[in-house]
Amino acid sequence: MEPAAALFAALYAALECGEQHQRTALLLAPDAPFIRFIEVGYALRACLEDRRQHEYLLQRLRPHAGVIVGTLPPGLLPHSMLPRSPALPQFRPLEQISDAEVRDWLVQDAGMVYGELQQDELARYFAAIAPLLAPGGLMVDLGSGLGKVVMTAALSLPFQRCVGVELLAYRHQLALQRCQQLLALNRQQLQRLPQPLQRDQPLLLPGGASATLAHLLDLPQRLAFIEADMFTVDVRAATLVFLYSTCFGALMPALAHKLASELQPGALVSTTTYPLSHPAFRILHHYPAGTLAWTAVNLYQRYGEWDGSAPPATSYEPDAAEWEARMRAELAAR
Ligand SMILES: C[S@@+](CC[C@H](N)C(=O)[O-])C[C@H]1O[C@@H](n2cnc3c(N)ncnc32)[C@H](O)[C@@H]1O
Known part of the structure; x- marks a missing residue:
């Protein structure tokens, strides 16, 4: 191996294994940067952890199935970055959280997946x-x-x-x-x-x-x-x-x-x-x-000229019945 090849091999090796890093929980404090994200996450997780709320959780997630990565949102899985400490008193239950907030949460949650x-x-x-x-x-x-x-x-x-x-x-x-x-x-x-x-x-x-x-x-x-x-x-x-x-x-x-x-x-x-x-x-x-x-x-x-207008947004919509069947199976297995 030439000296430069060995040198580069050593430098590349130093960049490996980042995907195995330990996730750090988000900071839970009233003025912390991700506090709205944590609030919605807590509300969704509370439903997930209460079997009697599974039907309601499914109903709230169903309209947004196209923006969820996998079946259960990654932010609700055990290795997520949602803190585990008790909710802040001002946190709302899912019933008081709008559909738009749930959707924004799901989009942000998906984007923060690491790989x-x-x-x-x-x-x-x-x-x-x-x-x-x-x-x-x-x-x-x-x-x-x-x-x-x-x-x-x-x-x-x-x-x-x-x-x-x-x-x-x-x-x-x-x-x-x-x-x-x-x-x-x-x-x-x-x-x-x-x-x-x-x-x-x-x-x-x-x-x-x-x-x-x-x-x-x-x-x-x-x-x-x-x-x-x-x-x-x-x-x-x-x-x-x-x-x-x-x-x-x-x-x-x-x-x-x-x-x-x-x-x-x-x-x-x-x-x-x-x-x-x-x-x-x-x-x-x-x-x-x-x-x-x-x-x-x-x-x-x-390339080229463009008049500044946004093209119509295209979105991915999964097969609703297939998504629901997967979700029900995951909820039942908990
Ligand atoms: C799949 S990882 C890819 C990491 C890196 N680009 C790579 O390929 O090794 C995507 C990263 O985007 C970050 N991310 C998500 N939304 C973001 C945003 N709005 N602004 C900046 N980073 C964001 C996530 O936190 C995550 O670390």
């Missing part, structure tokens, strides 16, 4: 998009979790900067910690190379792109993580937006509208599982499930 693509999937992904990217540019991962894709992108391709945007504070903190670990390992690995190091020394990147040693020497300045709601972050300068959107189904129309409004013509967007159905984007490649990754990957380009 990471495997290293071989990311290697295939970056190899596929490399020929479409000019050196430099800004890569943004909206919903960056523990930062694996952002850091893999900064290692694999000659982006000038790679930025992750994550909603949950504890995931953002874990991404920062992982980033510090990666940078420390990078420093150690660089010290093992023949000294003195020259910034313009040629370096072959794992995907085959040519760079110089500045690619690794500048790694600290090329990486950034922001704790924020992705809908509040300006992505106008991005040349690639990455979305591991498998749990973002109900957010796709709003995301497409945001990206169409902000991105420059030529910018690339990739999604997983769900398409980006919007007239401002054309599809460059569709990689069916099982080719690049376990799920479908779609690559789009922002």
Whole structure:
């Protein structure tokens, strides 16, 4: 193995296993950031934990089956981030919570599910998009979790900067910690190379792109993580937006509208599982499930003129009878 290949292998290895992280419960305090989310979650969970309320729970969830990931919402499962401490006195029961609040909760709950693509999937992904990217540019991962894709992108391709945007504070903190670990390992690995190091020394990147040693020497300045709601972050300068959107189904129309409004013509967007159905984007490649990754990957380009109007939202509606049968079976098994 060449020295650079060993160096990259060590750096990639440091990014593994994020999906196994311990979920941190959300903070339960009257002015905590996710307090409305916790309130609705508590109301739904109270119904789940009382058999006599199962029929009512089913009735409240039924209209929103299309935005639930799986059968029972992930936020009601044992490993969820809902705290276990007693409800605050002002928390309302489900009867006093509107349908719109339940739906918003389900959409947000689905979006906070955690998962990471495997290293071989990311290697295939970056190899596929490399020929479409000019050196430099800004890569943004909206919903960056523990930062694996952002850091893999900064290692694999000659982006000038790679930025992750994550909603949950504890995931953002874990991404920062992982980033510090990666940078420390990078420093150690660089010290093992023949000294003195020259910034313009040629370096072959794992995907085959040519760079110089500045690619690794500048790694600290090329990486950034922001704790924020992705809908509040300006992505106008991005040349690639990455979305591991498998749990973002109900957010796709709003995301497409945001990206169409902000991105420059030529910018690339990739999604997983769900398409980006919007007239401002054309599809460059569709990689069916099982080719690049376990799920479908779609690559789009922002192009041409667009009058600013939002296309009609398309939504996924599961077979109602089949959903209800699954839900009843899960409730009965509790
Ligand atoms: C499936 S994980 C993907 C993590 C990372 N992109 C990866 O591929 O390894 C999706 C992430 O999006 C985050 N997320 C959900 N809604 C968000 C929002 N509105 N703004 C920012 N991040 C969000 C979740 O907390 C979660 O960490």
